[in-house]
Amino acid sequence: xxxxxxxxxxxxxxxxxxxxxxxxxxxxxxxxxxxxxxxxxxxxxxxxxxxxxxxxxxxxxxxxxxxxxxxxxxxxxxxxxxxxxxxxxxxxxxxxxxxxxxxxxxx
Amino acid sequence: xxxxxxxxxxxxxxxxxxxxxxxxxxxxxxxxxxxxxxxxxxxxxxxxxxxxxxxxxxxxxxxxxxxxxxxxxxxxxxxxxxxxxxxxxxxxxxxxxxxxxxxxxxxxxxxxxx
Numbered sequence: 001x002x003x004x005x006x007x008x009x010x011x012x013x014x015x016x017x018x019x020x021x022x023x024x025x026x027x028x029x030x031x032x033x034x035x036x037x038x039x040x041x042x043x044x045x046x047x048x049x050x051x052x053x054x055x056x057x058x059x060x061x062x063x064x065x066x067x068x069x070x071x072x073x074x075x076x077x078x079x080x081x082x083x084x085x086x087x088x089x090x091x092x093x094x095x096x097x098x099x100x101x102x103x104x105x106x107x
Numbered sequence: 108x109x110x111x112x113x114x115x116x117x118x119x120x121x122x123x124x125x126x127x128x129x130x131x132x133x134x135x136x137x138x139x140x141x142x143x144x145x146x147x148x149x150x151x152x153x154x155x156x157x158x159x160x161x162x163x164x165x166x167x168x169x170x171x172x173x174x175x176x177x178x179x180x181x182x183x184x185x186x187x188x189x190x191x192x193x194x195x196x197x198x199x200x201x202x203x204x205x206x207x208x209x210x211x212x213x214x215x216x217x218x219x220x221x
Contacts (some may be wrong), residue, residue, distance in 0.1 A: 032208060044197065044212035090150065097142075098183065099149035 006098035023091030034092040111214035130198030139181040
């Protein structure tokens with residue numbers, strides 16, 4: 001069986017502070033891991049994907065995610081939040097979508 | 108840049124109407140998907156296809172149907188729309204057989220059934 005859990009339904013940060021969006025998963029085989037972002041009234045956009053080449057994956061717009069097999073996690077981070085980062089973020093494991101985390105950025 | 112298109116982008120119709128949501132991709136991808144997303148809620152897979160003449164139901168039961176007569180085209184049909192069908196419908200495609208199947212999404216169709 002496989003599952004994906006986004007631990008926070010809503011995260012609120014101040015502009016310029018770090019962002020951490022958490023994702024844990026279970027998979028019976030080596031997982032394919034993705035983060036997608038969905039801005040209001042827009043389609044889904046791929047942020048980054050884990051391809052097993054490196055555990056730290058760099059994505060667009062300054063986002064990164066680290067694959068930690070021992071912790072079965074693939075948390076998304078960004079050193080400094082920007083107002084334009086406010087959106088819904090989805091962790092995807094083997095094609096299975098998490099419930100999403102809404103990121104709010106406060107000026 | 109992904110080339111996957113959905114039409115219409117927005118649709119308002121009355122109860123009982125038959126509608127077809129169009130999805131096309133020009134990447135030659137074998138796998139295509141339809142997701143349903145209610146406002147503020149998670150995505151649910153309602154249909155997918157591995158290729159021409161292949162259609163499967165997803166995790167969420169849906170009254171819609173799909174067809175896959177051509178690789179690039181994966182339309183979704185509601186025979187008789189109801190207000191409960193009001194939602195956003197997202198189409199996606201991916202290249203089957205790769206170790207990492209990145210899904211590329213269309214812009215979505217927002218459906219309102221009155």
